[in-house]
Amino acid sequence: MQYRFADRMARVPESFLEELFSVSAVPGVISFAGGLPSSATIDVAGIADAARAVLEEEGRIALQYTTTDGYLPLREYIAERYRRRLGLPAKAEEIQIVNGSQQCLDLVAKIFLSPGDSVGMERPGYLGAIEAFSFYEPVVHAVPLEDDGPDLEAFAALVRQHRPKFFYGIPNSQNPSGRTYSQEKRRAVAGILDGTDTVFYEDDAFGDLFFDGKPHLPVKRYLPEQTIISGSFSKIVAPGMRIGWLHAPEPILKAFNIAKQAADLHSNFLCQKILYRYLATHDLDAHIRVVAERYGRNARLMCDLLDDLFPASMSHTTPEGGMFLMAFLPDGVSSMEVFREGVRQGVAVLPAVPFCVGGGGEDAIRLNFSTADEEQITEGMHRLARVIRGLL
Amino acid sequence: MQYRFADRMARVPESFLEELFSVSAVPGVISFAGGLPSSATIDVAGIADAARAVLEEEGRIALQYTTTDGYLPLREYIAERYRRRLGLPAKAEEIQIVNGSQQCLDLVAKIFLSPGDSVGMERPGYLGAIEAFSFYEPVVHAVPLEDDGPDLEAFAALVRQHRPKFFYGIPNSQNPSGRTYSQEKRRAVAGILDGTDTVFYEDDAFGDLFFDGKPHLPVKRYLPEQTIISGSFSKIVAPGMRIGWLHAPEPILKAFNIAKQAADLHSNFLCQKILYRYLATHDLDAHIRVVAERYGRNARLMCDLLDDLFPASMSHTTPEGGMFLMAFLPDGVSSMEVFREGVRQGVAVLPAVPFCVGGGGEDAIRLNFSTADEEQITEGMHRLARVIRGLL
Structure with missing residues (x-):
């Protein structure tokens, strides 16, 4: 048929x-x-220990349904880390747990993009984002990515001429190029967006993995109400548990949460519990x-x-x-x-x-x-x- | 802002x-x-045993990324169970693992529904489906659900007049009504759809839970190429692992798989492994x-x-x-x-x-x-x- x-x-x-x-x-x-x-x-051994403890001590809870937003202690851990590492005044209520940060790409596009809407990204840009966004039929405008971040003239022209719903970028060790925005370009990007209604979508899958261990301040520091930032445990703990998160201003997080609930009710609770137990008993840094x-x-x-x-x-x-x-x-x-x-x-x-x-x-x-x-x-x-x- | x-x-x-x-x-x-x-x-004890074995014997694999379609032995288990219990000639390649069957609602709607498309469902119908479908802006037509299944006259009129992309129903112990389609109505539903291009979306979250233990033949038996059927381990093993599946004809599964990959790459691999290990070592029935x-x-x-x-x-x-x-x-x-x-x-x-x-x-x-x-x-x-x- x-x-x-x-x-x-x-x-x-x-x-x-x-x-x-x-x-x-x-x-x-x-x-x-x-x-x-x-x-x-x-x-593996550390995660196995955490899994054993969770299933012994609170298995009946970890194996049941839970709320869409995610396990509160895990969200508090993520928020505390933002405060400590990056100086972001994050609260647990501003964190939504997702199935790996790929899910943020789908659901952010879902809540923002009507067919024909403009969206901006880097060229080259992350393939998973191109694929996720394409389902919502936007017009995607690409800004050349230079060694120290986006071509600012092209970026400013895009924002002015096409007023994209959001601009998606990976300022830290970008996939696929490996490039990192300079602090100057982060400030400049924030400056160009300030006063517009284009959101900056800061994908931070790699910000923990600077070889010298020193964090770079995110764009969100310069433009807090207009930036959403996603993160992931896939690269720093283990991808097989599929745990990432979105940190966003409250009105965006509220819309995102409604989309998340319709998409799959909530993320794997057992692994949220195991991951939190692992983080609480090990030195992640x-x-x-x-x-x-x-x-x-x-x-x-x-x-x-x-x-x-x-x-x-x-x-x-x-x-x-x-x-x-x-x-x-x-x-x-x-x-x-x-x-x-x-x-x-x-x-x-x-x-x-x-x-x-x-x-x-x-x-x-x-x-x-x-x-x-x-x-x-x-x-x-x-x-x-x-x-x-x-x-x- | x-x-x-x-x-x-x-x-x-x-x-x-x-x-x-x-x-x-x-x-x-x-x-x-x-x-x-x-x-x-x-x-809980059985699942804890399975978790321990997986993390001891193959933790490094279970904690890594995997393919979008899901863990093959788990898909083979599901297919074998369809063959044995319901006489469906299911193959593992026709099964896609998802994050609980709620994710099927989102992704089936995503691959089938353009804004303004018609879709059919029961009245009363499952709330999670209404919410998931609404994101794709279809026109939802509801057919009254009687004690033994849908009002056939209304069902036939819907299919004829509105040519819905699919009709979503829960033939076994429906949520919210608790009603079960009679075998006669299953055959009649299949007969009305046969020769049309409306797909039947058979949500079978509860088919295992007949109090007398006797399975009812699904609509898919009467209309195999035109029916997709979803299932879930949430009600029969544990919801906290978020493992469900879709069983569908190959062209639909292919589109679904592309949507699944863009949505979250793949479902939690650790829990797929734990669940399979549990099923392989315990008597699910x-x-x-x-x-x-x-x-x-x-x-x-x-x-x-x-x-x-x-x-x-x-x-x-x-x-x-x-x-x-x-x-x-x-x-x-x-x-x-x-x-x-x-x-x-x-x-x-x-x-x-x-x-x-x-x-x-x-x-x-x-x-x-x-x-x-x-x-x-x-x-x-x-x-x-x-x-x-x-x-x-």
Whole structure:
């Protein structure tokens, strides 16, 4: 029979992530294409202890339904951390728990975007956001992302001319580029938005993972009532529990909560309890330092190999944190070719193409440095150098 | 500042569920208003054993990201159960794991409904569905639900005149009415839909919970390519893990999977692993028999008390399974009054009003019999009888 799907389904880009997942699973392929945190750094024993305690002491509660907003002690923990680390005057009531911060992308778009509304984002920008927003049929305007943040002239013009409902950005160690906004550009972005009715949607999945351990002040500090900020435990504790959050002004959080309730009632309560128990009995900051130092070593190794093994006509970003960097290909070599030929030669990378709203990305690839270990990075980068030299 | 929310937010009904949750939490109030399975029947020790084994033996995998479709052995378990219990030729590849079956409501609406599209449902119908669908701005047409299923004339007229994208129904122990479609009406519903392009969305949250343990054949048996069916472990194992599923023909499942990925990447992997381990090492059917027998005793007690203590002008449905029944009030007593006065006198019920698209429900209340124990049911029904007699 002929199924009559909604009009929006014709707008949704073909998912690249599924192709990726299958590629990453090919035996022998070293993958820099995914976005998984290092399995080696997940504190399985610590989480197992927390799970045992929760199920022994309060299992009957943790396994029952709960409220949509999320487990209050966990929200208080998140709020306290914002106050302490970033100087944000956050309260637990301003935090909503979600199924990983991907769910924020869906539900923020759901509460803000009518078909045809304008929304802004970076180019290159996060693929998961492009996919989530596309279901709500907005007009997406992309602002070039420079080494120190968005092109301010283009950003100001976008806000003035198109009055987007919100601008979505990742100021810390952006996915896919690995770039971080400078403090000057954060202030400038806030200044341009101040007095307009465009919301800044600050995706902060990587702000904990600066290699030097020093936090950067978020845009929300400069524009508190106009900024929503999302966070995630996926990269700093474990992704398999699917726990992230949104921190937003009260009227936005209220609309968001109604959308969340209709979407799935509430997030997994058992894992909220386990996660909180884990956080209350472990030093998260010490754990994060170990993870960030490992990622820093991997990133430096990858950058060194890019400098040493690859054609001199190539360049790359030099991330201060996070899990990704971007490499720019020699003239005449396309990122889609590198992707396809790479898989054949045992190394998977991600072309920047699907990250670029409005075209572009043929000249760049995204490289993940959190999943592989140092030996795999060394071998994989040698393979990748051969692939690119072969395509020249 | 003035936030510019999407047009759809003006269409979303004020949530009744939050008011409910706060009411249910008032100390001393006996609540028949919620929809929680009995906490007493949750096998906390069994789930704790499963959690321990998963975290010891495969914690590093269970805590990592996974694919959108869900854990394959769990999907195979669900498919096998469909084959064995209901004679559905289900395959694991036709099962998608979701965060409780509420997520199916959101995502099915998302892939099928453009603004202004027609959708059909029962009156009274499930509140969570009304809320989830409303975000996609359809025109919702309601068909009266009779004791043995939908009014067939109205159902046929709806399908013919409005050609809804799908009709949403709960054939087994419906929420809120407690009614079950007869086999004749299931066949008739399938017959009316056959040859049209209206999909039947069969929400089967309660099909396991017939008090006599005997399954009823789903509409999907009569109309396999045109029916999607959702299920949930919330009522038969534990709601706090948020694991449900959709079983659908391949083209629908493919669209659904794209929507699921954009919505939250995948469902909680740790709990999928724990749940599967639990199911593989425990007799689910034996567990369900215990739960269903308890609910059957509670339902019979509640029905007897309705017959004995309440005005003779009242009537009620007599459920064969599930967690709810519906009581019809005497002339001149409104369900909203009973709700408000009930809370004051220590018993919470749910007026049928928010369940009725297109009006109605002033004459009926929904009573939950799964949460309270026999003593609480007896005391609560005495209170409720006093409330209603006082309003006469």
